[in-house]
Structures are given as C-alpha cells and as structure tokens.
Amino acid sequence: MHQTSMENPLAEAFDRSTYAGLMQRGAFQEVMIALQPQLARAPSDPGMLDLVADCYFGLGRADRGIEVLEAIVATWPDDLAAWGKLGARSLQSGHKERAAEAFKAILKHNPNSAQALSTLYLAAPYTWDSAHGKRLRRLASSAKLSKAEKVSASNTLGKLASAADKPAIAFRYFQVAKDATPGSYDSSETSASVAAQCQSFDPKRLPQITTTGNTKTGDTSRPLFVVGLPRSGTTLLETMLRAHPHVASIGESPALIQTRQAIQNHLRQHDPAAPDWAWCDQTSPELAQAGREAYLAQLSQPDTAPGTVPCRVTIDKLPQNLFEMGFARMILPDARFVFMMRHPLDIGLSLFTTNFHQGHYYSKDLKSIGQHIRANYASLDDYIPKLGDRVRLQSYRQLVETPEPQMRAILAHLDLGWEAACLAPQDSKESVTTASLLQVREGVNRSGLNKWQRFETQLQPLIDALGGWDWIKEWEARDATLD
Incomplete structure (x- = not known):
C-alpha cells in the first residue's frame, strides 16, 4: 500500500500556516522563493508540493499547478484529497476528461462517495437511470451524509431529474439541497x-x-x-x-x-x-x-x-x-x-438550481x-x-x-x-x-x-415575487431596446 499524504512523516513536519498571510495577500511568487530551500531538502513532501501547486494557480500557471498535483497523486495514489483537488482544478481549467479521471479514482477507492459522484457529473454527465444515478439516489436518502454531501447529492439529483424531463422531481431535489444549505436571508435589510x-x-x-x-x-x-x-x-x-x-x-x-x-x-x-x-x-x-x-x-x-x-x-x-x-x-x-x-426567470431558475458554496x-x-x-x-x-x-x-x-x-x-x-x-x-x-x-x-x-420555459409551473412563486407578468414584460421590453 502506498503512503497517503497523511501517512507521510514529512507532511506532518511541514507547517503550511507559516505562509497563510502571504497567500491571503496574493504574494505567490514570494512564497515560491521562500519554499525553494525546503523543497531542496524535502522534495517529496506532499504538503509542500500542494502549496507549490496553489502558488502556480495563484500566478495564473494552471498548467504547472496541475502537473504538481498529478505528481502528488502519482506518488501517493491513495491521497483522495489530492485526487479531489486535481479534479476540481482540472474542471476550472477546462480539462473535463482529466477531471473525470480524478473523480473516478476517488470512486475506485470509495464507491459510496456522494461528493465524488456529484462532481463527476460536472465532468462526465450521466443519466437518471444510470448506475451512478441510482447509487446517488440511494446515498442521498442516507442519514449518514454530512450536510455538505446532502447539498451536493440533492443538487446533482435535481440536475439529473431535470435532464430526464422530470421538472417536479427536479425541483423537490433542488429544494432539499437549499433547505440543507446553512444561512438565511432577510429581504428587508437589502430593501x-x-x-x-x-x-x-x-x-x-x-x-x-x-x-x-x-x-x-x-x-x-x-x-x-x-x-x-x-x-x-x-x-x-x-x-x-x-x-x-x-x-x-x-x-x-x-x-x-x-x-x-x-x-x-x-x-x-x-x-x-x-x-x-x-x-x-x-x-x-x-x-x-x-x-x-x-x-x-x-x-x-x-x-x-x-x-x-x-x-x-x-x-x-x-x-x-x-x-x-x-x-x-x-x-x-x-x-x-x-x-x-439576463432574463429574470432564467436568472431565478439558475440561482435556485446552483449549489453555491457560501x-x-x-x-x-x-x-x-x-x-x-x-x-x-x-x-x-x-x-x-x-x-x-x-x-x-x-x-x-x-x-x-x-x-x-x-x-x-x-x-x-x-x-x-x-x-x-x-x-x-x-x-x-x-x-x-x-x-x-x-x-x-x-x-x-x-x-x-x-431555460425557464420548461419550469414555468414550478417558478410561479418567483413570478409572483417579481411582481407578476406585468413587471416581467416590462423587463423584456427594456432588454429589447438595448443596443
């Protein structure tokens, strides 16, 4: 069995918090320079390599950052966090195939990872009736999922149902995801x-x-x-x-x-x-x-x-x-x-069906x-x-x-x-x-x-809150006048 980054003694010796302030200020080049002596002494420290990858991404060198993440998972293939980061960064860089491979690697180690199934859908969409879709439905009904996993799984199932032309079921899942998301909104404060x-x-x-x-x-x-x-x-x-x-x-x-x-x-x-x-x-x-x-x-x-x-x-x-x-x-x-x-009903639909992280x-x-x-x-x-x-x-x-x-x-x-x-x-x-x-x-x-037209029935509370069709038609007329 290969060591994971958690099992590597060098990873425990590396203190990432030393560079937290510099990273927050965006001083990525300064961090890279500071890391050079440590990299020379411990080139196989996964924690340090992970920080190097973050610096490359901060510097706009996504290609180099992904190469470093790939080196980490090649050396420690059981490091599921590194696989997840590789998948997420690959998605951000537009490399969907590479992202899908990373999420599949996680599922190979843990087939019941609701998070990996959810993110895999972004890279390689699967259907409602597929094996992945059925597994995700089973996992979503489990009380063992964390709130974050519940949100991701339910949101993804909403997308699966939407793609399968099941709008009512899709909205039920989207609402479950929103209900499991922390936070509240007071419209009177904004007004x-x-x-x-x-x-x-x-x-x-x-x-x-x-x-x-x-x-x-x-x-x-x-x-x-x-x-x-x-x-x-x-x-x-x-x-x-x-x-x-x-x-x-x-x-x-x-x-x-x-x-x-x-x-x-x-x-x-x-x-x-x-x-x-x-x-x-x-x-x-x-x-x-x-x-x-x-x-x-x-x-x-x-x-x-x-x-x-x-x-x-x-x-x-x-x-x-x-x-x-x-x-x-x-x-x-x-x-x-x-x-x-953008059309207020399309925006409203997209806001409701998007899993915002914060x-x-x-x-x-x-x-x-x-x-x-x-x-x-x-x-x-x-x-x-x-x-x-x-x-x-x-x-x-x-x-x-x-x-x-x-x-x-x-x-x-x-x-x-x-x-x-x-x-x-x-x-x-x-x-x-x-x-x-x-x-x-x-x-x-x-x-x-x-996109809203398929969900007009489900969007009625949004339509009412906007002021009904009179306000929406006024918006459409205004949009049509823009040059």
Whole structure:
C-alpha cells in the first residue's frame, strides 16, 4: 500500500500556516522563493508540493499547478484529497476528461462517495437511470451524509431529474439541497439599504480627487466593474474581455467593499453614530484619495507574468458590487461599469438550481430570489441617472445572439480597439472558479436562453415575487431596446 499524504512523516513536519498571510495577500511568487530551500531538502513532501501547486494557480500557471498535483497523486495514489483537488482544478481549467479521471479514482477507492459522484457529473454527465444515478439516489436518502454531501447529492439529483424531463422531481431535489444549505436571508435589510442609497447618494456632494492613477504605484489602468446578479453572464463577459491584450482582471475581489468599510470605520472613529451612507457627504478629499490609492494598490498584480502590452483596463468582477457603484464613483471617478441583464426567470431558475458554496442566502427559495432581483434593479435604476454614461446596460441575450457588434460596443465603452479573440472565450487558458466554469468552456452560445420555459409551473412563486407578468414584460421590453 502506498503512503497517503497523511501517512507521510514529512507532511506532518511541514507547517503550511507559516505562509497563510502571504497567500491571503496574493504574494505567490514570494512564497515560491521562500519554499525553494525546503523543497531542496524535502522534495517529496506532499504538503509542500500542494502549496507549490496553489502558488502556480495563484500566478495564473494552471498548467504547472496541475502537473504538481498529478505528481502528488502519482506518488501517493491513495491521497483522495489530492485526487479531489486535481479534479476540481482540472474542471476550472477546462480539462473535463482529466477531471473525470480524478473523480473516478476517488470512486475506485470509495464507491459510496456522494461528493465524488456529484462532481463527476460536472465532468462526465450521466443519466437518471444510470448506475451512478441510482447509487446517488440511494446515498442521498442516507442519514449518514454530512450536510455538505446532502447539498451536493440533492443538487446533482435535481440536475439529473431535470435532464430526464422530470421538472417536479427536479425541483423537490433542488429544494432539499437549499433547505440543507446553512444561512438565511432577510429581504428587508437589502430593501432598506437600497432605500438609503436612493436618499443619500448624490454625486454632486462627492469630494473632488485626483484621477491620474495610483500615485504610489504609477498604475494608470482604468477600473471596470462588471456587475449584475450572479448567473447573469458576468463570467462570460469577463472571460471574453480578458482575451484583449490591454485587459486584466482581479476576478471577484472584495477590495471595493473592504475599502468602503475602512472609510466607514474611519468616520465612525469620530462619530460612532455615523450611518452606513455617511461617506457620501462626510468623506474629505484626502480620505477619498487615500481610499482610491488603497483600492488601486490591490488592482496591481505584481505576481502575475508581466505582458509586453500595457494594461489599460482592469476588471473587478464581483456581481454584488452593483450596490457599491456609488462608492466606486467617489474614489474612482474614471471607472466604468457594465451591468449584465439576463432574463429574470432564467436568472431565478439558475440561482435556485446552483449549489453555491457560501453566501447567496437569498437563493434558498424562489420568493427571496424574486425579492432580491427586484432590489438589484431598484438600486440600478437609482444609479443610472446619477452615474450617466459611465454605466452600460448589456443584454445577455444580445451578447450571445450577436456577439461581435455587442463586443465592439463594449470595447468602445472602454475606449479599447477591436480584438477578434474576444469572441472565443473557450480558448482562454485562465482558470474559471465561478459557478459558470462549464458554460464558459462551451463558448458563446444561446443555450442559456429561455431555460425557464420548461419550469414555468414550478417558478410561479418567483413570478409572483417579481411582481407578476406585468413587471416581467416590462423587463423584456427594456432588454429589447438595448443596443
């Protein structure tokens, strides 16, 4: 029997926590340099090799990271955690066959792994009546499954039932998955925040600051915030834009939210009762400038391989930054925004049927999803006249139906020239870590349109929460007017 990483004495001697702070800051190259002497002394330490793999992924070298993971499982083939990581990373990189092999290796050791069966479906879909499908149904009914396993198994069974044209059964499984997911959602909190935004945010009262980039780093890249509801096509657009030689991305970063919170905390040191939106009219030009430079410092990526072409646009693709567009306007008056509009019933269906690993508690039931969608549009409609032509509304339908004219218009919004590679997101070498990782690898296509129609009966609570068909028809008419 080969040793697993848990059985290897060298793995116990390696303390990964030593590098936790550097990893959290994204200092992957620094960690790699620090590891060199240890790798020379203990080249067969699986824990250290796992950290090396993570550094490669952090540096955008998914190919090298996967090679390191493959070396780990080749040496310790009983290390099921390493197999699982290899499978997940392969999926993110678009290597579905390699991912399927990894998950099958886990099932060879443990045929009753509900998690492996669920993730295998992503890489190599199987049917409701297949041996894997039947086994997963048996496992899902077991009281021995952890909550996480219950969520994954039930969600996958919902997808299997949906593919087998069993919508009622599919929705029962999806609801079981959501019920087993921790967390709760209070729509009144979101509504109150949007109401405060509408009342408090006035760009005329914002401090005037310098917009010549980051004075500390010399970075002159313009920020682009791709926002909207999750599952609206933000990942597709990001991947298309990243094919442009003048565009980079920091992914779904909390940097903007963290910067706003830092300014709020500073204001509350002087006035503990300062409301959440106090920054709108209480931020000094000096504090706003400091916030700008703090945010832009997180846009610069010193550990990524430098290109020969200067970066002119850096994407921040955290969908919920929609609610932060006013703050972004204050510290980044040169920023641009693209709001992705996808049919609310398609978004609602996708939110309900997606197994989110954290957050997105509004997706636990259809009524909350509808309320959250309406809150997003209430925020958007308040920002549009206040932010003016900084905001582009982008129809998901038009992007996938007529990608070239839409992409040309988006690039013009960013003051960038045409780049044909933007039409082939499936060719990207970058890892995709969001729930859209499989869809992006399929390229630009119309498969995401009108999926809701098969489930109209099951979606009635969502339809009601959106305001009925009157509001939905108004949305459709609005989407049809976008150029």
